[in-house]
Amino acid sequence: MGITERRIRQKEEVRHRILETAWQIVREEGWQALSIRKIADAIEYSVPVVYDHFENKEAILEDFSRQGFELLVKKLQAAKKKSDDPATQLKHMADAYWQFAMHNREYYQLMYGLGMACCEMQKCAPKEQIFTDLVMEPIQRILDKHGNKEASPCIKYHTYWSVMHGLISIKMVADSGELNKMVLDDAIAGFIKNLEK
Amino acid sequence: MGITERRIRQKEEVRHRILETAWQIVREEGWQALSIRKIADAIEYSVPVVYDHFENKEAILEDFSRQGFELLVKKLQAAKKKSDDPATQLKHMADAYWQFAMHNREYYQLMYGLGMACCEMQKCAPKEQIFTDLVMEPIQRILDKHGNKEASPCIKYHTYWSVMHGLISIKMVADSGELNKMVLDDAIAGFIKNLEK
DNA sequence: CTAATTTTGCTAACAGTGTTAGGTAAAACA
DNA sequence: TGTTTTACCTAACACTGTTAGCAAAATTAG
Structure with a gap:
């Protein structure tokens, strides 16, 4: 039953992309420019998806x-x-x-x-x-x-x-x-x- | 012609009240709780009045x-x-x-x-x-x-x-x-x- | 293979934030 | 008294973090 494993891996990957994207924003524009919406836009997901991986900012x-x-x-x-x-x-x-x-x-x-x-x-x-x-x-x-x-x-x-x-x-x-x-x-x-x- | 003098004094007084109120909010709730609207509410004026005395926050x-x-x-x-x-x-x-x-x-x-x-x-x-x-x-x-x-x-x-x-x-x-x-x-x-x- | 259930992801909203455009009524001046 | 300036407000814009509720897709059970 590798299905759940795959899903966990996929979920982990989105989480990773959130952090990656966030880090890029911070490097380019500084901490104060980091917002959930910017992350969501960059990873091409809607805002609440970010909250599925992190409780809050x-x-x-x-x-x-x-x-x-x-x-x-x-x-x-x-x-x-x-x-x-x-x-x-x-x-x-x-x-x-x-x-x-x-x-x-x-x-x-x-x-x-x-x-x-x-x-x-x-x-x-x-x-x-x-x-x-x-x-x-x-x-x-x-x-x-x-x-x-x-x-x-x-x-x-x-x-x-x-x-x-x-x-x-x-x-x-x-x-x-x-x-x-x-x-x-x-x-x-x-x-x-x-x-x- | 003490009219303009009085108006300047009144304006100065409002400015003083803004600072006074802001300081009170900061002491009670910390810097991050300070907002223009809270100041405006406390001094019983509308928000833009604050911007007549300070260019921005x-x-x-x-x-x-x-x-x-x-x-x-x-x-x-x-x-x-x-x-x-x-x-x-x-x-x-x-x-x-x-x-x-x-x-x-x-x-x-x-x-x-x-x-x-x-x-x-x-x-x-x-x-x-x-x-x-x-x-x-x-x-x-x-x-x-x-x-x-x-x-x-x-x-x-x-x-x-x-x-x-x-x-x-x-x-x-x-x-x-x-x-x-x-x-x-x-x-x-x-x-x-x-x-x- | 169909039906129930879980998961996934979205839209839309709430409650805030700083900031400003535009209009109205009052006060000061001519 | 009429004109102009000043004072002030309402309402909006463009953001922020956060969440409720719903639709579609994927998975599981019968």
Whole structure:
């Protein structure tokens, strides 16, 4: 009885085309230009069909957000593997984070934009956990190596994260040109030096 | 001939009521709940009257954004005046920035939210200049005092700004509780220490 | 092979949004 | 008093997300 299988496959294909089309619209016109009707037109179906695959518009955005987090985690993991030295790992991850944001602006805007992030971050607790592990571990190693027992690794983790996010988010909204990767490198270098004290 | 004067005053009053009402809606229901029709209903005028005072909705938001920046600059200036020591000034300003963001969430969301900031920051070049002066000067003084000639004050300025913004913006979207003012203090302390090297 | 049932997809609407064209009544001026 | 300006409103346009209800097609059961 391969009939139902075929139907599921067909349904999956429409779902895929919705996401594909939506992504194309976002790339060409930005997030705020994305509408259900535009998607429906592009995939040559009527509007309610879109609602057969996604509960609402937010569900589509959440899907992209999830994709974005998965890609980012992969990039960060790959960056971390490039070295065994914790300080170098933190530098490489900052580099990867910067690259991700610059080459996937649409993802980044969605993931950390005001619209979604508040809802998304809490739902993505496991993903947040990955981030924590990824960053906390090298921080802890540096603190241990230098016998820095006063510093809280949790606070340091948030500091590291904030420095990266702050730089990139400012870069995104007010790309002044002066704000290049040197600033991030400087900030991360300062952060690491402060860990070693 | 005080007639025209009175009419100007009346017109100004309606404009003021529009802003007042809009602000109330934002406080009670958030930015995304603000609509022209709601404003019109609340001030007991028809919709087009709103457009006699503001070219469009964005103009209303820009007005709030301007208010926000003015208030923030005042707070930063006041914080800076509390001390003559440049490091203490940077700390006090970070403190004031944090306080501003926490006690004026609506302003902060608008000023640095994805929607406006891109358009706003460029228009507000003079305001940006104030920020630059406010922060760049103590940074330069610290660098000079410690004979740190390699470091670029421009890069340092952006670093300082990014650390603050990053922390607060993450706090805004994912208020985890762990992310408190201690993190900011830690980050700023590290930043200053790195200036003195 | 026919009849019942599920699935699929559509039209059309609802309740919003920002924005504007066009007309009317009131106020100010000559 | 007549003319012109101003103030204001109704009604619409072109969108948005979302859903109710119906018709046709595909699948399943008898």
